[in-house]
Amino acid sequence: MGGGTTVEQRWGQFYRYGPYTLLCVASLMAVLSAGLVGMSRGDGYAAGALVVAACTLQVWWGRTRPKVPVRSPAARVYYVLRTLIAFALCWCNPFFSIYAIVGYFDVGELLPRRLMRAGLLCTAATMAGSQSGGGMPPASLTNWAAFGALFALHSSLALVFGNLSDREAERTRHQSETITELERANTRLAQALEENAGLHAQLLLQAREAGVADERRRLAAEIHDTLAQGLTGIIAQLQAATSTADPSLAGEHLDRAAGLARHSLGEARRSVQNLVPAALEHDDLPGALGKTVTRWAERTGVRAEFTVTGSVEPLHDEVGATLLRIAQESLANTARHASATRAGVTLSYMDGEITLDVRDDGCGFDPAALPPPGGTGGFGLGGMRARAERVAGRVTVEAEPGLGTAVSARLPLVRRV
Template sequence: MGIEQRWAAFFRWGPYALLLIATLVAVSTVRLIGMTVGEMYATGGLVLGAIGLQLWWGAAGTTRPGPSVAGTAYYFLRWAVAFALTWLNPFFAFYAAVGYFGAERLLPRRLVRIGLLANAVTMAGSQSGGLPPHGPVGWVVFGAVFAVNVALLTVFSHLAAQEDERARVQAATIIELGLTNDRLQAALDENAALHAQLLVQAREAGVADERRRLAAEIHDTIAQGLTGIITQLEVVSLANGQDTAREHLARAQELARHSLGEARRSVQNLSPVALADDSLPEAVKKLVDEWSAAAGVPAELTVTGTVEPLHDEVEATLLRIAQEALANTARHAGAGRVGVTLSFMDDEMTLDVRDDGRGFDPHAVAPRSTSGGFGLGGMRARAERIAGTVVVESEPGYGTAVSARVPLVRHPLVRRP
């Protein structure tokens, strides 16, 4: 049983128990008090009236929770009966004590203090020897006892008010905690839904990114390899001597093998074949030399800065950009000379591919979407994937310069000195 249920039981049955105790004590002290027959009859009538009043409130009080007119009437009628009984026999103070309990439940706030003071008068009269006080000394004793009752009443009322305030704050805190928990649960549910949505979007983005990667790899490896093979076969078809034909057929076979290896590595998401055994400068050097031999255009690689092993993704990105830039030069520039510069700096890498070809107006070229285009758009997309940039500078008649700038991310197994 909770505290509220126990108090409800006391307010319902407590007055009966206290009235019974007071009646038994009063009956046993009739001769001690010196009650007359008339006073005994009056006492009996008042006891019956108290019982009737309590029966009425037991039926009516359940429909009037909290302060009300009926509760006020019940409280002061009960006080009047207790006062009269205590006047006749001081031991009925046992019953009068019930007035100290539940005043806040029965009376409006403005009448609570009045009700408690009235009850203190009854209790002080009983404790000072009965009402009315006898002589000046009796009145002095009554006044002193009344003052003590009022002081105790003030202290206990203050403590009760503090307890009520504490209970109110605790109740408000519990309500606020409940609301906070509800909001937290709602936030957790929302976060869970967002997490699920992000997983779906990440999965879709991963699929799209993989498609773009494969498309770019096919463009940079297989498509360029097939283009080279076709070029070599065209030369074979026009060659007059068997030695020349054999040389170009051998070159076509080597291109086919190289393209097949690149295709397999692209599917398996591995580094380019050229980076399998060589560092980035060595791979770019071989690329420049092979391109120069195939295109018939002088090309030279310059490496500046301190060469360091780079992260596989950085090396693969720069090599693919170099391949695409040289392929564009062979297809469009009509250059007489090409220079490639690979620069190692403190926190970034640059790759510059310059030619003295016919040039073009970069603003006149329709931009392709970096999500699906190749050529210049593909180079930019590759660089942006690792937080880099690609800048193209060109002017008709004055050649072209492609500059790729990416963060210098060292290989995870290499420690910087």
């Protein structure tokens, strides 16, 4: 066999070819020592017949062993017959104990656990008898004493090694059970991972649907607060223009309708811009916010300042988009309702958190008097809160009539991967 032969394969080779080898060595030693041990002609013939029987038994077992399981009834028959033949051979010549010793090695492969000690004791008796001198059975009291001492020694060793073998077998069984349990656990884990993957996909779909629903509510609020009111005003001005006979008054109504149309177009463009924050495609969040504040100040004529505190870090796209939209919505509310002369926007990078503060010195309002979400005029703050909550953040508003307004958004600082 090559270098990759395992221990189990080597033991399998020993169980198959070892008895032949030991029998040959024992037979050679018996022939050479026949005169020394006083082996008679009859003992020689008997030993020869037993060697042939042992070889025949080994050939039969070599053909049968691959076809039957470990510790099968056929294995027990083989072990018993081989032990009896070895005992008889040792009766003829003690050097046949070289062959009998094989009973120590493969008892675990051939006998069930409840019979292993009995098999080991039989082999121990054979070995002790052959080593006590005078052949089998012992010829004198001294030989019997030697036999008793040797049997005790062999039995003790056999039982010790048998216990060690039992422990090793038990440990192997536990390892096998542990491996089986781990395989089952891995199977259950794989199934759980598959289920989690399905749940994850479902949660992503639900989150996407929730995001779409949020965006639809925002657009509905935008349309209600700006475009619908603007279109209503345009219709009213056009009706007034067509119902008057005074050309100059009709022209004023047409001019107002055109102004409302331009304003509504600007609001529509702002809504589309808020839907897809293109400002973040080319700038980081501080850069995009700075440009937003500057353009807002130029458009409204309100003096505005933008400040960044802390160490700027790259943010997850959703966090950056949420803060930008909250800033745009807050500034839009300031321009629409506050009548402010100054505004300030501060972006603060802190440990694990990022905050956006938008302040103005406008007329302020009473937060308790706000209409519920869905009513007229109540969409801006509710939309900002919904955006922040979607990324595990929150929006707070501090305002008093005549003392201005401060909007603060606090979001977890999730870095871009």
